[in-house]
Amino acid sequence: MRSLTLAGLLACSIALPAHAQSIQSENGDPEGDFAIVGAAGTVTPDYEGSDDYRLSPVPGAAGRVGGIGFQLAGNRLSVDLMPDILESGWKLQAGPLAAVNFNRTSPKSIDQPEIAALGDVGTAIEVGGYIGIAKTAVVTSEYDRISLTLSYRHDVNGVHDSGVWTPTLSYLTPLSRKALVSVFVSADHVENAYADTYYSITPAGSVASGLPVYDADGGWKNWGMGLGGAYALSGDLTGGLLLVGGVGYRRLLGDFADSPVVGVGSADQWLGVAGLAYSF
Structure with a gap:
């Protein structure tokens, strides 16, 4: 998976039935374990800024074991170490996260010859953490939830050797015992070394590609939004086979949108995911 926005979209889709499981556990055994596991086909750009797309499979999972929540969404794994529900439906969220950044790791998979x-x-391994707060029983019922998180991850593999900040606002609501939907908006703020690694063109790179020399500065790289959903083929989100899916959009900004890397592609990035999961 080449985009953390797509990871968010997959998380949005596959975590929906996990939320239903969580509600059931909170109403019964607050320490009850549960899990959702699945796989999906995703449609993503060849690289950040491409207007060519490709289909690839990715895994997904979400759940809680021993009071600790976890979420695997393609190239990203996060753990929630704050399981306790506060008064009036409020919940703190905090824990570590890790992501593998595959952006432009395989030139053979990129159709654009200049890129x-x-x-x-190189493959960047980004490690960090996140904090946030969530509240249930917000608008539609006692089971809907809104959450706000802020994450930071830093490349520890020496590829871009810099950090990425990502604020995310999400909302989910059940439509019935069989269906849930969720929406989210997010943005990425990156440091200068990230901008140089993926969006600048060095003199040597200009000679090799024919693109002009370009120096990108760090800042707000993109904003994005997505819609995800889950439907219980077995009739109940808290157990059995599930259909999950979603669609997302990301818009590159500023120096990133103006980069020649994006100039041969598009600043508008579309993402899609559809697959099956099993809840138990």
Whole structure:
């Protein structure tokens, strides 16, 4: 998966039935374990800023074990170490996260010859954490939830050797015992080294690709939004086979949208996911 926005979209989709499980546990055994596991086909741009797309499979999972929540969404894993529900439906969220950034790691998978000529960037391993707060019983029922989180991750593999801040606002609501939907908006703020690694063009890169020399500065890289959903094929979100899916949009900004890397592609990025999961 080449985008954390898509990871958010997959998380949005596959975590929906996990929320239903969580509600059931909170109404019964607050320490009850549960899990959702699945796989999906995703449609993503060849690289950040491409207007060519490809289909690839990704895994997904969400749940709680021993009072600790977890979520695997393609290239991202996060753990919630704050399981306690506060008064009036409020809940603190905090824990570690890790992501693998595959952006431009395989020139052979990039159809745009100018970008392929820039060569591979390397696989960045981004490690960090997040904090947030959520509240249930907000608008539609006692089971809907709104949450606000802020995450930070830093490359520890020496590829871009910099950090990414991501605020995210999400809302989910059940439509019935069989269906849930969720929406989210998020943005990425990156440091200068990230901008240089993925969006600048060095003199050597200009000679190899034919693109002009360009120096990108860090800042707000993009904003994005998505819609996800889950439907219980077995008739109940808290157990059995589920259909999950969603669609997302991301818009590159500023120096990133103006980069020649995006100039041969598009600043408008569309993402999609559809698959099956099993809740138990």
